[in-house]
Amino acid sequence: MKRFLGRYGNDRGHWVGDGFPVRSLFSYNELGKHVSPFLLLDYAGPHIFDPTDQRRGVGQHPHRGFETVTIIYDGEVEHRDSTGQGGIIGPGDVQWMTAGGGILHEEFHSSTYAKTGGPFRMVQLWVNLPAADKMTAPGYQSILNAEIPTLALKDGAGTARIIAGDLDGSHGPARTFTPMNVWDVRLNRDAETVLDLPDGHTSILVVLSGRITVNGTEAAGTAEALLMSTDGEGVRVHADADTVLLVLSGEPIDEPIVGYGPFVMNSEDEIRQAIGDFNSGRFGQIAATA
Numbered sequence: 001m002k003r004f005l006g007r008y009g010n011d012r013g014h015w016v017g018d019g020f021p022v023r024s025l026f027s028y029n030e031l032g033k034h035v036s037p038f039l040l041l042d043y044a045g046p047h048i049f050d051p052t053d054q055r056r057g058v059g060q061h062p063h064r065g066f067e068t069v070t071i072i073y074d075g076e077v078e079h080r081d082s083t084g085q086g087g088i089i090g091p092g093d094v095q096w097m098t099a100g101g102g103i104l105h106e107e108f109h110s111s112t113y114a115k116t117g118g119p120f121r122m123v124q125l126w127v128n129l130p131a132a133d134k135m136t137a138p139g140y141q142s143i144l145n146a147e148i149p150t151l152a153l154k155d156g157a158g159t160a161r162i163i164a165g166d167l168d169g170s171h172g173p174a175r176t177f178t179p180m181n182v183w184d185v186r187l188n189r190d191a192e193t194v195l196d197l198p199d200g201h202t203s204i205l206v207v208l209s210g211r212i213t214v215n216g217t218e219a220a221g222t223a224e225a226l227l228m229s230t231d232g233e234g235v236r237v238h239a240d241a242d243t244v245l246l247v248l249s250g251e252p253i254d255e256p257i258v259g260y261g262p263f264v265m266n267s268e269d270e271i272r273q274a275i276g277d278f279n280s281g282r283f284g285q286i287a288a289t290a
Contacts, residue, residue, distance in 0.1 A: 001215055002203055002232035005034070009224040017058030019109050020044045022124075025206060025225045028257055028264075034227060036202060036257070037128045037178050037250040039066060039264060043208065043223055045074070045121035053115065057108030062283050063099035064274045065134045065264040067127040069174075070095040071163070071184065071246070073208070075120035076113035081105035082284035085140035092145030094163055096174050100129070102274070102283040103138035123208070123246060125182070130253050131266050133177045147173050148184075157191035158239070160184070165249070167196065180250030187212070187239035194236050201249040203228040203235065210243025 008031075010023040020042075027040040049056065057077075070077060071094050079095050080086035082104040089095055090110075097105065109120075129136070148161045149170040160167055164174035165181030174182065181201070187193065187210070197203045204225055205214065211221045215236050220226050228235055230252065237245070256266045263274040277283065 002197060002228040002235050004214060004218040005227045005229055007218070007220055007224055007226055011223075016042070016044075017056070019056035019058065019107070020122075021047050023223055025223060026204070026227070028259065031227070032257065033252065033254070034202070035204065036252040036254075037180060038202065038204065038248055039126035039128050039257075039259075041126075041206060041225065042124045044123065045119070047120045049075075049109070049114075049117045049120055051115055051117035055108050056114055058106065060104050060106050060286055061262060062102065062104050062278045063262045064102045064278075064283075065270075066099055066129050068095075068097045068099070069125040069127060069182065070097075070107075071123050071125075073121040073123075073244070075118070075122065076110035077122065078108050078110045079105060079140075080286055081138070081140060082286050083138050083140060084287065087142045089142065089144070092148070092161075094143040094148070094174070096141035096143060098129075098136065098139040100133070100138040101135040102277060104283050104286055106286060121208075123206075125248070126264070127176075127180070128253055128257065128264060129177055131255050134265060134270075141174060143173050153193050155191070155193070156188065157193035158185065158187040160186075160247075178251050178253060181247065183247040185245040185247050187237065187243040187245060189239055189242050192236065192238045194234050195247055196234050197228070197247070197249045199233045200230055200251065202230055202252050203249040205235065205237070206246040206248065208244040208246060210245070211240040212243055212245065213238045213240055
């Protein structure tokens with residue numbers, strides 16, 4: 001089986017705009033290629049928002065060279081970008097945005113959710129693109145809960161929603177540039193299951209709520225991530241409580257990683273080019289609302 005490499009988390013949050021109170025649970029800034037093809041994961045919430053007539057969120061900002069994957073657990077998020085795409089996603093839905101060669105986008109709470117307020121919880125995962133695809137045309141996948149297959153795990157251990165990749169013959173709807181799995185797993189207290197994570201894949205188990213023990217030795221609780229070895233197949237997970245678990249595995253991208261804020265490229269020259277292209281307006285613009 002895969003070996004335990006490290007436990008990561010963050011008990012200090014920060015705000016992205018005024019709508020997303022996040023904790024960064026892992027990042028390439030500290031872990032580099034150890035988490036490739038993934039770059040970072042921000043866990044927003046849980047948080048209770050009061051009702052408001054104001055727009056809460058983060059306004060126009062650029063990205064180049066990677067993808068953002070937003071998974072909603074509570075609340076609603078509205079997205080718009082410079083390709084003309086966008087939409088509203090709620091609990092169980094996913095936004096998979098490919099920044100590629102350059103995109104502007106904005107993310108706000110939906111007007112309906114803002115007016116009612118209530119619980120809010122989401123994650124945003126950054127997924128790297130290989131050098132050959134970093135300048136691909138930007139795009140957007142809106143993946144609704146109803147489109148995501150849900151599997152019952154063996155022995156009544158819980159369920160798994162397959163957002164990307166494969167599990168037990170079910171294939172997730174997300175289109176990816178490199179092989180990867182993104183599974184939304186719910187485990188019942190005292191259940192045990194073996195998650196079939198491929199040999200050669202970077203593998204990360206992110207506990208969003210609850211507590212688990214992996215391979216009988218390593219425990220993790222809410223807002224902690226366990227990094228497992230690329231070698232070996234599968235991990236044995238015991239749920240010490242009812243648990244919501246985000247399971248990530250992917251084929252590493254063996255290329256340099258150079259990041260600067262919202263840009264992740266392969267060299268400093270490419271970062272300077274991204275800054276110049278953004279400042280020159282080459283990322284397009286978001287159409288004004290009526």
